[in-house]
Amino acid sequence: MPFLNEKSPAVTSESLSVRQNAHTVLEEITFQVAPGEMIGVIGPNGGGKTTLLRTLLGLIRPFAGRSTLLGCPSARLGPVRAKIGYIPQKRTHDRRFPLSAADVVQTGLYSPETLLRPIRRPQRERCREMLEMVDALPLAERSFGDLSGGEQQRVLLARALVRRPLLLLLDEPAAGLDPKAQYLFMEKLRQLRQRFALTILLVSHDLASLAAYVDRILCINRTMHIHGEPQQVLQSSALKKIYRCSYDLLRMAASREDENR
């Protein structure tokens, strides 16, 4: 299986371009992610970050260029899908949708291999282990819609992890959470990343909340503007151009990170 080779990059994107309704949404995106790396993808809203994740996952066909996940081309991920955990961009989940937190985690197990097969006790046990890992076991039987935003995101993280992934793709997982819930989520992610040697690609419009956690940052607004370590990116003048606003706040985040070191 291609994904067993530890030396090859976990994610590659070569001159990836995406057009939707005659508009270019992404243009010439080229980068690689090494196994075990955590990359933050930032950029303004509407800059194509979600489109990038969806293209990598093979949910959108690119106009030009190529991409691979765990060594397989995005268009034919096949069995490696089982090794990819994904948290899509948060939408307003139907508050009354009749699934408990444990039911939601279980949906993460479903794949072409589980079609026509019942989910057995060891797999259900694994769902509970994952809930425990994200400190959500006491919520297992509660209705997913009744949980707070932070709790919901941790349950969705458990759903992504229950597949035993090598690679996590997270789309704005901490957006809309209060600062404490954001912090808890990112700390949990940091722990789990170390424990399972995960490769993580995390999309956010908020550089400040990412800088302390990621190894490298890609800055995308249709095209790729900057690519580097958080410090380097924070000091780059291109950042100001992309966000078209003062980035003092971002600098503050960077200096806070320095203090922590």
Place this chain on the structure above:
Amino acid sequence: MISAMLGYGFMQRALLAAVLVGALCSTVAFFVVLRRLSFLGVGIAHTALGGISVGLVTGLNPFLCGSVFALLSALAIGDISRRGRYDEDTVIGIFFAAGMAFGIALLSSLKGYYPEIFSLLFGNILSVSTADLLILAAVMVAVLLFISLFFKELLAISFDEEAARAGGLPVAPLYFGLLAAMALTIMVSVKLVGIVLASALLVIPAATGYRLSRNYRAMFVLSLLTGIGGSAGGLVISYLFDLPSGAAIVLFMALLFGASMFYQPRTIRRKKGGEQKNTGDGPLYKNI
């Protein structure tokens, strides 16, 4: 009084049909409500009028023509709206009106009086024949087989289609399968309550279950009970008060839904000290 009612052969067949249609519709309704497809149900039922008219004008079996028409329009509506250029609502609205207009135009060419038209529009459960029951049973086996085989996937897709697609589930085939199941279910319930009211059976039972429960297992069972109880109870009411069967069934079900609105389901509260009930013993998808 009810034993007198069951003394008639046609009443026995009608009651059997009502129970079967109630069970079938409430099973499909479970996903219609969770995926918010109720307007699609209305659209499919009304579009079928076009096919039924083709049957009446050409002398082919109107019911069969209606089924083919309903099936094709359900798949077409699904395909056009999945391409994402038009809202599902818009597409349904157009198919709905065009299908009916086509039917009305064709029917105007017929000379004389056709009592079938009235019973197709408003249902006539008392005319259910043994052949009708066999068709109903066949559709029921096919639809229930599809839903029970793919229940967990259909549920996962209803909850989060994007994650299901990324996980490799065959989202589009399952969606079209569900639409086909809806179209066939609507066509067999047309016999019971008619085109105008058929789509109600695909909404009310599950909407009642949805109101009363916070977990899909309970919602499914309550939906089934409302569907079977509503159609059998409605039939008895129509016999007792000499009302049209379709209207009596839909009104009785609506009454059940109305009654459910007075009940507030209890939400499971967070237990102190992190304790929680372990209910993970039984199989998760045991109810079908």
